[in-house]
Amino acid sequence: MTDQIKEQISALLDGELPQNEMNLLVRRLERDAALRLAFGRYALVGEVLRAPGGALASAGFAERVSSAVAAGVSAAPSASAVAPSSRRRRATPMIGAAVAAGTLFAAVLLLVPEQGEQLQQARSVEPPAPVAADVEATGAASPTLARSQRMAAYLVAHGEYSTPIGRRNVWTGVLANDPGITRVSYEFSEAR
């Protein structure tokens, strides 16, 4: 993978890729499994950086992340693996540089909380759940749960483009309903 492609992926994730390059990259992602893997890695790093309360993760965590990425995973790692708190924090510029260089695991292992917070030792972190288990929750292994989460994701994203009254209705539905879908019906005639 060329540096240009790496930069394009990074720019895409930041919403800064020009429209023409974005279309080309998305088409290439659909065709190229290796590129999807790389995209998953970059997305994963982004998730870790954005997860609340960045902290030192165990070496085993890196190994599990590696396995998950190799399995073509794009979901975020378990928040427990990075010792979250209820507040979101940003990582230091050092992390950004590490990401730019593509050093995934170095970035994961060197997360430094902002505002001078103390690094937590790996042993103090709750043992991370296997990433694969988290992925299962968002993937196809549990269709009802996956469908519920997917529907919630659709509605949360969609709510941003509703009127205030429409958004309140849609988001209230997300909070009020479990598993999020009150009625599902299937149409088994051949799809186009």
Add this chain to the structure above:
Amino acid sequence: MALRHARVLVAALGMAIVPALQAADSPRVWLERMTESLATRNYDGLFTHSAGEQSEAMRILHRVEDGRSVERLVSLDGSGRELVRTPEEVHAYLPDRRVVLVEPRKEDGSLLKAVPAPGPELELLYELEARPGHRVLGNEVRIVDVRPRDQYRYGYRLWLAEDTAMPLRSAVLDGDGRVIEQIQFTRLEMPAHIPASAVEPSVDATGYQWIRTGRRGNVRVAAVAGWRVRQAPPGFRLVASRFQTLPGVPVPVPHLILSDGLASVSVFIEPGPPSGPIPRELATLGSANAYTTTVQGHVVTAVGEVPQNTVRNIASSVVPETGAPPLDAGR
């Protein structure tokens, strides 16, 4: 002579003032006032949300400080789910799933343009009416009826406080006037100040899975990644498009947003499964419907606070951009 001049002047003033007063009392102005109040005022309220046989108690807090608004919506029954919307992100806390969905936001001019607003064209699609109503929560209210002129959109009945235009009660109605979903406040306070701590999530998300469901995708009116809606129901136009990441999907997917000025529909286009077409699926959640189908190897889902036939119509009209005619504005 002087008297005649005065009479002419008064008559002229009257002719100017009466339409102005009528305009100020028009349903569209009431909708605009409501939209402004919801976005710019501080409020803290309890309400019940009813859909079908389900009813839930909710709390909403909206805090505006230095032009920055933060909203927190909390389910007070059972699940303890919360949704916090800041200018940067939306966090949906789902304690029953031990999941937090994170949707980045980009509050710039392009996004604001994409959010539907009640413009003059609204009355081509909806019949609007405003009339005095009975008291709600001790407030004089104005009832605003928004009745769809066809079967592609829902209607609304809004009970707006006369002084603030805040919706104290609202109902979503189907084409036959039946209530699909209803929100009714049991308490609503509008304090001058709401502390920042009140809009912090109460959920301890330690150990939760954090799923970033969106990216800072560029909001553009142009179609993205070669997909468009060939023929939308009357009045629905493409207002924005961007890329969106979704849980379990390895690539960012095109997200098209269509609106008729009041209702909106999102279309997500995902790579299809290797096993071939999936069954078409229709899901309902309160007043929102979602329809999923397969188009040329891609899974297309349309979701919005519109009737089932509208999401089905839109999802089924999605085509690759090449050779497709422009989006039909439907008028």
